[in-house]
Amino acid sequence: MDFKFNQEQEMLAETTYKWAVNWLEPKMQEVDEEDKFPEGFFKETAKLDLNGITIDEEYEGAGLGYTEACLVAENLGRVSSALSMTWGAHLILCADNIQSNASKEIKDKYLPKLVSGDMIGCLGITEPDAGSDAMAMRTTAVKDGDEYVVNGSKTFITNAPVGQLLLFYAKTDPEKGSRGISAFVVETDTPGYSCNKIDKFGMRGSPTGELAFNDMRVPASQMVGEENKGVHVLTSGLCTERIVLSACALGTMRAAMDLSVKYARERYQFGRPIGEFQIIQQKLADMYCHYERAKWLTYYAAWYVDGLTDKRGGKGTDLDKIAAAAILNASESCTQVCLDGVQIFGGYGYSLEYPIQRHLRDAKLWEIGAGTSEIRRLIIARELLRT
Ligand SMILES: Cc1cc2nc3c(=O)[nH]c(=O)nc-3n(C[C@H](O)[C@H](O)[C@H](O)COP(=O)(O)OP(=O)(O)OC[C@H]3O[C@@H](n4cnc5c(N)ncnc54)[C@H](O)[C@@H]3O)c2cc1C
Known part of the structure; x- marks a missing residue:
């Protein structure tokens, strides 16, 4: 090792x-x-x-x-x-x-x-009525000569308000459910494509958009993978996405920890730096343990996938379980670390003047984006119970 x-x-x-x-x-x-x-x-x-x-x-x-x-x-x-x-x-x-x-x-x-x-670039899976249940997507792509005519919508798409290229999924054979989905790339200046920016309490500066497709014509040559095999494209990227996004959460934890250690040294109450109070020390120690646990699970997952020839993961693979565990652990740890950080800062932690609150607002997203904590637990349990 x-x-x-x-x-x-x-x-x-x-x-x-x-x-x-x-x-x-x-x-x-x-x-x-x-x-x-x-x-x-x-x-x-x-x-x-x-x-x-x-x-x-x-x-x-x-x-x-x-x-x-x-x-x-x-x-x-x-x-x-x-x-x-x-x-x-x-x-x-x-x-x-x-x-x-x-x-x-x-x-x-x-x-x-x-x-x-x-x-x-950006990726469009989620729709207003199809979030965790992504296969319930309603966007359709109907073949017309050597083009597809796309109608529907996507929501919560990171980078869409500033993006030029969207990889997205649509039903090319709605009757077939998940076996009737195809993937496409489209340039965002294509007629029929429109985007509205979504306002969020965290992750500000990372633009998020809701998209509408109205008779948007996409050349058949812009299809990614085979027709009706889009589900393979979609699931093939989920594990690596989860692993890399876990590492973003590691960064947030580290930021919250660094700010908190500095503040615990500098803030005096009762004539002493608050870092001398054992209850503050306990918080710092817990933050460190959260970070270290999340770090090693994340980098283990990255090392694991780097060693695989077939990196697609998905249902029935150990990679699915490991990637879900990495992001579940990193995201929930991240929220706790940032909550502890705000507590160490006391009233100043609640003030918008200090950046610790920004990290807390950002942290919560990691429990929601790229599959929620609940869905990650379902994946892990499914793979544990697999015979
Ligand atoms: C800032 C941000 C950026 C995002 N970026 C992208 C992006 O770039 N591309 C993209 O396609 N999507 C993106 N998303 C969407 C994200 O992946 C979804 O929000 C997420 O998958 C959850 O879907 P939902 O919001 O519709 O919640 P829902 O699926 O409606 O879930 C609501 C609640 O019910 C729970 N739930 C749902 N099903 C089950 C179940 N079977 N068992 C137990 N609990 C369940 C969920 O865990 C959640 O707590 C982004 C979201 C945000 C907020």
């Missing part, structure tokens, strides 16, 4: 964090207050080669693994969970899924642009 990151991985983590502190941190108050996506974010991350961490060199990517993707996610998340999520949606939810499932033509057309930050 070797619990160490190698030198390149350490350097990647350090470079990402340094950049986030220098470029992103000074913008964060405005980003949060105004829910403003920082202009030029993906052009900047492109300079560090972060947009294509898991994308093959053939498409201008770095050709690295999910362990490296997790290191980037964690170190962006130390400064902003929101921008870490936005980066994850662009790379893992959109570009990585395209790489694993799309035709060479689609990969050649879009992957280099996603890597360079010329295009921002």
